[in-house]
Amino acid sequence: xxxxxxxxxxARSKVTWAVVAEALILLVCLFVRPEFFSISYQPSxxxxxxxxxDIINRSSEITIIAMGMTLVIALGGTDLSVGALVAVSxxxxxxxxxxxxxxxxTPGDYTVYSFALVLIVPLVVCILMGMFNGFLISKGEMQxxxxxxxLMVCGRGIAQIITNGKQFTTQYSPFRVIGQGSILxxxxxxxxxxxxxxxxxxxxxxxxxxxxxxxxxINRKASRLSGxxxxxxxxxxxxxxxxxxxxxxxxxxxxxxSNDSNNxxxxxxxxxxxxxxxxxxxxxxxxxxxxxxxxxxxxIRTIVNLVYYxxxxxxxxxAFKAIIIAVVIVLQSEPVRNYFAKRSSARRxxxxxxxxx
Amino acid sequence: MPENxxxxxxxxxxxxxxxxxxxxxxxxxxxxxxxxxxxxxGAGKSTLIKCxxxxxxxxxxxxxxxxxxxxxxSPQEAMGMGISTVYQEVNLCPNLTVAENIFVGRQxxxxxxxxxxxxxxxxxxxxxxxxxxxxxxxxxxxxxxxVQQMVAIARxxxxxxxxxxxxxxxxxxDDNEVQLLFDVMRDLKAEGMGIIFITHFLDQVFAIxxxxxxxxxxxxxxxxxIGDITKxxxxxxxxxxxxxxxxxxxxxxxxxDAPYMxxxxxxxxxxxxxxxxxxxxxxxxxxxxxxxxxxRTETAEMLFGAHRATSGELEVDGKKAEIKKPYDALVKGIAxxxxxxxxxxxxxDLSIRENIALAVQARKGFLHPLSSKExxxxxxxxxxxxxxxxPDAEKKIGELSGGNQQKVILxxxxxxxxxxxxxxxxxxxIDIGAKAEIxxxxxxxxxxxxxxxxxxxxLDEIIRCSNRIIIMRDREKVAELNGDEATQEKILSIIAxxxxxxxxxxx
Numbered sequence: 001x002x003x004x005x006x007x008x009x010x011a012r013s014k015v016t017w018a019v020v021a022e023a024l025i026l027l028v029c030l031f032v033r034p035e036f037f038s039i040s041y042q043p044s045x046x047x048x049x050x051x052x053x054d055i056i057n058r059s060s061e062i063t064i065i066a067m068g069m070t071l072v073i074a075l076g077g078t079d080l081s082v083g084a085l086v087a088v089s090x091x092x093x094x095x096x097x098x099x100x101x102x103x104x105x106t107p108g109d110y111t112v113y114s115f116a117l118v119l120i121v122p123l124v125v126c127i128l129m130g131m132f133n134g135f136l137i138s139k140g141e142m143q144x145x146x147x148x149x150x151l152m153v154c155g156r157g158i159a160q161i162i163t164n165g166k167q168f169t170t171q172y173s174p175f176r177v178i179g180q181g182s183i184l185x186x187x188x189x190x191x192x193x194x195x196x197x198x199x200x201x202x203x204x205x206x207x208x209x210x211x212x213x214x215x216x217x218i219n220r221k222a223s224r225l226s227g228x229x230x231x232x233x234x235x236x237x238x239x240x241x242x243x244x245x246x247x248x249x250x251x252x253x254x255x256x257x258s259n260d261s262n263n264x265x266x267x268x269x270x271x272x273x274x275x276x277x278x279x280x281x282x283x284x285x286x287x288x289x290x291x292x293x294x295x296x297x298x299x300i301r302t303i304v305n306l307v308y309y310x311x312x313x314x315x316x317x318x319a320f321k322a323i324i325i326a327v328v329i330v331l332q333s334e335p336v337r338n339y340f341a342k343r344s345s346a347r348r349x350x351x352x353x354x355x356x357x
Numbered sequence: 358m359p360e361n362x363x364x365x366x367x368x369x370x371x372x373x374x375x376x377x378x379x380x381x382x383x384x385x386x387x388x389x390x391x392x393x394x395x396x397x398x399g400a401g402k403s404t405l406i407k408c409x410x411x412x413x414x415x416x417x418x419x420x421x422x423x424x425x426x427x428x429x430x431s432p433q434e435a436m437g438m439g440i441s442t443v444y445q446e447v448n449l450c451p452n453l454t455v456a457e458n459i460f461v462g463r464q465x466x467x468x469x470x471x472x473x474x475x476x477x478x479x480x481x482x483x484x485x486x487x488x489x490x491x492x493x494x495x496x497x498x499x500x501x502x503x504v505q506q507m508v509a510i511a512r513x514x515x516x517x518x519x520x521x522x523x524x525x526x527x528x529x530x531d532d533n534e535v536q537l538l539f540d541v542m543r544d545l546k547a548e549g550m551g552i553i554f555i556t557h558f559l560d561q562v563f564a565i566x567x568x569x570x571x572x573x574x575x576x577x578x579x580x581x582x583i584g585d586i587t588k589x590x591x592x593x594x595x596x597x598x599x600x601x602x603x604x605x606x607x608x609x610x611x612x613x614d615a616p617y618m619x620x621x622x623x624x625x626x627x628x629x630x631x632x633x634x635x636x637x638x639x640x641x642x643x644x645x646x647x648x649x650x651x652x653r654t655e656t657a658e659m660l661f662g663a664h665r666a667t668s669g670e671l672e673v674d675g676k677k678a679e680i681k682k683p684y685d686a687l688v689k690g691i692a693x694x695x696x697x698x699x700x701x702x703x704x705x706d707l708s709i710r711e712n713i714a715l716a717v718q719a720r721k722g723f724l725h726p727l728s729s730k731e732x733x734x735x736x737x738x739x740x741x742x743x744x745x746x747x748p749d750a751e752k753k754i755g756e757l758s759g760g761n762q763q764k765v766i767l768x769x770x771x772x773x774x775x776x777x778x779x780x781x782x783x784x785x786x787i788d789i790g791a792k793a794e795i796x797x798x799x800x801x802x803x804x805x806x807x808x809x810x811x812x813x814x815x816l817d818e819i820i821r822c823s824n825r826i827i828i829m830r831d832r833e834k835v836a837e838l839n840g841d842e843a844t845q846e847k848i849l850s851i852i853a854x855x856x857x858x859x860x861x862x863x864x
């Protein structure tokens with residue numbers, strides 16, 4: 001006999017409900033303004049345009065960070081420093097592009113130091129900062145939320161120091177490609193995100209790393225007694241999250257072609273945590289879903305775009321976002337999922353009973 | 358009902374999923390007596406107490422308290438009736454002062470504000486009653502565990518308690534502190550309070566109690582006046598030997614000249630085990646006997662590196678080995694099934710397959726993953742070999758019964774092909790069939806040349822399976838017997854004599 005789809009298991013999955021939520025939001029858009037979905041090709045830039053493309057494009061920064069955040073949360077922790085690391089990454093990149101405004105006083109299509117340094121140094125510094133978090137949490141046994149609070153608070157200060165409190169701008173075109181260019185008709189951030197998501201997914205699922213993360217997140221002591229080096233797992237996860245924040249920072253600063261120590265990556269930690277939670281990973285740690293997290297990030301961005309597109313007053317944006325997110329979270333809550341799971345299994349029982357009779 | 362019966366529990370039954378935790382248990386407490394409640398872990402002592410304090414609901418039975426039938430639904434309700442409990446871990450707030458701890462939640466008020474003066478005064482008086490002349494305005498953490506224990510008792514008694522339940526109150530106290538606690542208990546007894554005393558220290562039972570009640574596997578074994586029972590009888594009753602007839606297993610045969618696989622000499626770490634030597638030959642099964650808290654688990658954890666030994670030397674397979682963490686032990690071929698499998702063994706949300714593959718994978722490192730084919734084969738092999746009852750390998754381990762969980766943990770370690778297998782209470786809390794299977798597996802592995810270290814509280818198991826038996830008491834090795842010459846009586850008398858010696862020192 002062919003195996004039938006188990007609807008009650010599907011109803012019980014949080015990822016299912018993330019898909020349902022996204023579909024509902026888009027359905028509302030379709031109903032109100034069908035042109036929300038139009039996609040057009042712009043020959044001058046060689047890029048596809050449209051709201052759907054833009055949603056995925058603009059969700060890139062959060063999606064990339066949220067890949068690391070998923071693992072952090074699966075371990076039962078949180079990383080609050082990611083937003084500050086975005087600012088640090090941007091500040092360093094711009095520092096190497098302009099070095100000193102008093103000498104290179106007009107922004108133009110040039111870079112003071114080689115482009116390789118512009119890309120590599122920010123990433124290396126973010127990796128080091130991730131390692132700092134990882135060290136405090138694994139060896140120092142600090143609570144993640146406290147340990148990462150340190151860099152959350154002082155990261156933006158470090159970014160200020162790097163640029164002497166100045167805001168640089170640049171017009172260096174290779175740098176522009178990262179956030180505003182296109183590859184294969186698609187905006188570059190989408191491609192970068194796809195590569196990052198694929199790389200992280202392969203790293204955690206094609207090696208045993210993901211299982212170890214889940215194992216440590218569920219029961220750290222039992223994992224240690226099974227021979228898993230829990231400290232190393234924790235260290236790697238926070239280091240990875242630092243690295244991903246660095247990538248995200250490069251994309252962000254390339255979009256604005258500037259550094260902004262105060263606003264770059266502002267509240268990214270909250271959006272990333274939210275994306276992970278909407279994606280179905282529990283804050284208590286354990287099983288995680290990277291696909292769910294990508295969906296969660298896209299849902300968050302869909303809401304923002306929808307708000308802009310429908311011209312809802314900017315002051316109401318936050319409240320509107322909150323309402324939709326509240327609905328999504330309720331849809332995913334244990335009682336609601338169980339309710340639908342029970343209903344679908346009850347219906348199946350009824351169908352079976354009917355077939356017998 | 359006799360006049361002085363403060364509390365009568367009749368025919369108490371409690372059913373937990375898959376196991377009857379209490380089966381028709383009777384318990385009587387008189388006013389002005391200290392009554393010890395004894396039994397091994399899982400015997401049902403704490404379930405009985407929780408039933409009295411309203412934590413667990415009973416499925417059948419009656420509780421009569423001071424002539425009235427009661428059925429407490431919550432600890433608060435029980436406390437309101439005058440049934441107070443002091444738990445093993447002092448559950449007070451170390452950062453609050455002594456006085457605050459005593460009165461938290463029921464502060465005396467004056468003009469709608471907390472009357473700090475009255476709190477301090479009353480707390481001082483109360484502590485004086487317990488012979489504790491201390492500054493009650495200091496934080497609780499300033500004082501020793503014993504004083505903290507007194508504060509907990511003071512708090513429990515000050516709510517007009519009629520019954521005081523002390524759950525393992527002496528486990529972290531030294532001899533003088535225990536005497537201090539006993540003085541307080543005698544004072545309270547003289548005031549007419551009924552005290553239920555739970556402990557694993559048998560000498561303390563004989564030093565302080567008037568009567569005792571023994572439970573085993575959820576059944577009442579009996580209640581005795583303290584003069585009517587000897588220590589040996591008591592231990593025999595607690596441990597029981599009703600399983601003898603069910604098994605028919607043969608000990609492993611070990612060649613005289615078999616090499617030592619694990620040889621620990623004088624290993625120890627301060628505050629745990631000070632100095633112990635264990636040597637296990639290839640294919641040999643060594644049993645660890647002794648009461649709970651005698652240092653069996655600590656020894657096992659030290660051999661495996663769960664707690665690092667700071668002194669002594671360790672040899673594995675004839676080579677000097679340094680084991681700092683479980684991973685080191687794993688690489689050297691030592692395996693360890695911990696005592697508390699729920700807390701330290703299973704990864705509840707992962708599947709049986711993932712749980713079985715975990716240790717092998719940990720040894721290989723995450724960069725060298727087992728293919729899903731290898732994992733499935735490994736899981737299927739052990740599900741079949743150990744008779745793990747499950748529809749498939751993808752079921753979450755948390756959803757299995759205790760015995761099957763234990764088999765999965767055993768499979769996790771068997772898959773690593775260990776040279777030395779350390780099993781800490783592998784048969785506790787599982788049904789008799791699974792128990793027999795696990796014993797059979799242990800002996801089979803010995804036959805294949807694995808050395809097994811077997812810790813159990815059930816003496817008949819130890820005697821049946823072990824080539825040699827190490828008897829632990831008070832965190833020291835007190836005797837080592839050959840399997841052939843060991844009898845239950847012999848082991849019990851060694852444990853009891855030890856207890857007698859300790860009693861002599863204390864008084």
